[in-house]
Amino acid sequence: MRIVVLAGGIGGARFLRGLKSAVPDADITVIGNTGDDIHLFGLKVCPDLDTVMYTLGGGIHEEQGWGRAGETFAVKEELAAYGVGPEWFGLGDRDFATHIVRTQMISAGYPLSAVTEALCDRWQPGVRLLPMTDDRVETHVLVDDPDGPPKGDAEGGGRKAIHFQEYWVRLRASLTAHAIVPVGAEQSKPAPGVLEAIAAADVILFPPSNPVVSIGTILAVPGIREAIADAGVPVVGLSPIVGGAPVRGMADKVLAAVGVEATADAVALHYGSGLLDGWLVDTVDTAAVPAVEEAGIRCRAVPLMMTDVDAAARMAAEALALAEEVRA
């Protein structure tokens, strides 16, 4: 069975670990979000790709969900001693090595897809991990700028665009997000293999990743959304919203920016029946099922808390079962 999964960071990575456990023989291609990539200290950092790679390769910091197990922070502390930041982004020593290798290969002319493949040679994640694009796409968040010109002037002043990581990690999404802009997405092309994998898939899954800044960004790469809609195979997603709040992270803040309520059914309708064939909500959201089904998306309520690999595996099995139900 060929499965294509669109993945952001922690939620996507943990779901993938469950999926591998549920169907060990499946041929899994992961299309990873690169919109939250950031250049720090002259190095190209790909947080979502690395979270997937480390999680599936056995190198992840389990409790934290991102970064490396047994990590140390000597480089970061020394950079701070030189007055070089940002200090709010937690790059550990082990993690630095990944970014150094990646940056060297990028500098040597390799596309990100080839670099990711080379890094995965070490980690052996057991899936084919593709960046959504080899082009530079950078998610920016439009926030109020207290130091800017007054709001509502002719230029739409009083607001400024900041890098997603600054919004998410430094500001902990504490400012109102007025818009989410995947800068460069319109001009980007899917990375080699992305459209081919979608066309060859037996099933396509949306893990409980952030629907705006993770899966939404992947879908913003021209050609990917269309390829998924046209693939003619079941497309099944899992709600990242449980009981009206994100399972983790601050997805509600960025959902508000795109005018979507933070509910399990609203997210399904945001994807829409043109894209989505099936949707899993948590058992606490059973009441949301009729609204989703009414919109033409088959919906089931099952436990959606990824407390461990087995729980994630059961979720993956439910998603695949729903896919078969859709197909039949």
Add this chain to the structure above:
Amino acid sequence: MRIVVLAGGIGGARFLRGLKSAVPDADITVIGNTGDDIHLFGLKVCPDLDTVMYTLGGGIHEEQGWGRAGETFAVKEELAAYGVGPEWFGLGDRDFATHIVRTQMISAGYPLSAVTEALCDRWQPGVRLLPMTDDRVETHVLVDDPDGPPKGDAEGGGRKAIHFQEYWVRLRASLTAHAIVPVGAEQSKPAPGVLEAIAAADVILFPPSNPVVSIGTILAVPGIREAIADAGVPVVGLSPIVGGAPVRGMADKVLAAVGVEATADAVALHYGSGLLDGWLVDTVDTAAVPAVEEAGIRCRAVPLMMTDVDAAARMAAEALALAEEVRA
């Protein structure tokens, strides 16, 4: 008193610490060798400048003489796990931060002299540390190439040029060095402040640094040798050779490449009376004094083992005393 010191790595740095202790109020400018700079992992590494900076700034690994105290090697170990080397060059995590900051500034367009000043803002070495040049000079060593074409063919084959660090650190100078070539030196210019510092100096010192690949490389930057010869102030050196062998390192190997015997007097004559006014040899080399004096260089035999800061300070005081003797 304005003192200019030409310095390589460990020997130069330890001498400078002694000099600062001997004359705490002196205005010291260090012209540092950059010929053994190397690009590793996409980062610009300046081993000699850093050894001076760390030693005078209190961050040096004392026993080792280079690198940082309390160093860890997580980045290097991770790079090796990715199969990325070289493994023979011991870059520690703390040290990496220095190279990351330097490389970022260089990439942003700052010359090495400005970068070095910025790094020294943190370390406060108590001297003005200048690279010999802002241009790229890279010392290569010509060695036999067992895999190359036969020796003595029309192209002069059978030999190859390797980076000084590969010769010194990886091969531990185990191959015969046929020539030492400071690639790029001919086209280089002294860094801003170098010629001005020499012209304004009251005394110029050559610490017991390597006369070929440290001080010799600095002198290979067009204009520096001439400025020293023309400064009209005492120029005093200290022999790095004691009892017919280098005090540390493998200076004898590179002296052979330039046809100079590894003796205290031969090194003095290699610099020559056109450059050098005074020369200190160790007390075990007292017999070498007459030959040096005969060549027109005032020479004294004093203890030259830098066993601790006090010993280095006494050596510095002897060098300054000899300078005054020359001046009188």
